[in-house]
Amino acid sequence: MHGRSRRGNVVSQVDCATPVSMATLVDYWAGDTSTADAERFEEHAFACETCSRRLEAIATLAGGVARVATMPGGIGMVVTQALIDRLLADGLRMRHYRVQPGETVQCTVGPDDDLSVTYLSAELHDVQRVDVVLYAHGSEWARMDDAPIDRVTGQVIYTTGGRLARTFPAITVRVELRAPEKDGNARVLGEYTFEHTPHSG
Numbered sequence: 291m292h293g294r295s296r297r298g299n300v301v302s303q304v305d306c307a308t309p310v311s312m313a314t315l316v317d318y319w320a321g322d323t324s325t326a327d328a329e330r331f332e333e334h335a336f337a338c339e340t341c342s343r344r345l346e347a348i349a350t351l352a353g354g355v356a357r358v359a360t361m362p363g364g365i366g367m368v369v370t371q372a373l374i375d376r377l378l379a380d381g382l383r384m385r386h387y388r389v390q391p392g393e394t395v396q397c398t399v400g401p402d403d404d405l406s407v408t409y410l411s412a413e414l415h416d417v418q419r420v421d422v423v424l425y426a427h428g429s430e431w432a433r434m435d436d437a438p439i440d441r442v443t444g445q446v447i448y449t450t451g452g453r454l455a456r457t458f459p460a461i462t463v464r465v466e467l468r469a470p471e472k473d474g475n476a477r478v479l480g481e482y483t484f485e486h487t488p489h490s491g
Contacts (some may be wrong), residue, residue, distance in 0.1 A: 306340040309381075315345055340381075347380035362454040367421055368437035369447050373409060383452075391480030398487040403452035410446045410467055417469045420446055420479065424466040449490050456489040 301479045310331060314323070318331050378384065382404040389395050392412050399406050414420065422434040439446050447469060463484045468476040 295361055306338050308334075309465060310341050310344070311336065315341075320484060326480070342379045347377050356439050366447055369449055370433045370438050371440060371443075371445075371447060371471040374447060374449075375462065377405065385452075387484075389482045389484075391482065394483040396485050396486060396487065399450075399452050399458075399489050401456075401489065403455070405452055406450045406455050408448045408450075408484075410448060410465065410480060410482055412467050414441045414446075414479070415473060417441070417479065419470055421468045421470060423466045423468060423475065425466070426461055431463070455486075458486055458488060460485050460488055 314327075314331065318328060322434070323331070328372050330451075335345060374384070383402050384405045385399060385403045387395055387397055388409040388411070397406070397408075410422075412475045417439065420437050420439050422437050423432045424433065434448075437446050437448075448465070463486060465482045465484065467479040469479055470476050
């Protein structure tokens with residue numbers, strides 16, 4: 291039996307016996323469901339804390355994706371560990387890569403991955419700002435300026451949505467972490483190479 295707690299007139303489930311699919315959550319958030327389906331979902335979510343939290347996670351992730359869409363290339367976003375922890379707790383499926391400067395990583399994305407998460411390690415304790423720049427086919431592909439950094443663990447966390455990553459061909463992507471200097475130049479903190487193998491499903 292699933293544990294339940296009562297909040298006023300709302301009964302919330304600690305665990306959900308009939309979890310709503312990720313596709314349904316995304317469609318509901320985007321307003322792409324029929325009125326009848328939306329009403330059924332709302333009735334379920336009103337009584338189910340688990341699915342309500344998962345819907346909140348979709349909204350958080352979607353907000354990030356909306357910001358990414360305004361960037362050149364629009365292929366990813368830099369996040370904090372706190373956001374990753376929340377999305378994991380709310381049921382998003384992730385594939386993780388941890389990379390040191392100078393390393394080359396073989397990477398891909400699975401059929402059920404909601405997010406690909408890459409931890410770029412670097413010496414960051416004396417750095418005030420970090421920009422993330424991606425290169426493909428010898429040209430700049432995308433960049434994220436003033437990225438969130440974790441000076442304690444020395445990491446910048448870069449993510450790509452699974453649906454988008456499954457459209458990528460076989461490609462080599464080079465990533466640079468840069469620290470802008472007062473003179474207008476930038477100091478390279480680390481270079482990382484990713485050899486992407488396409489999703490085969």
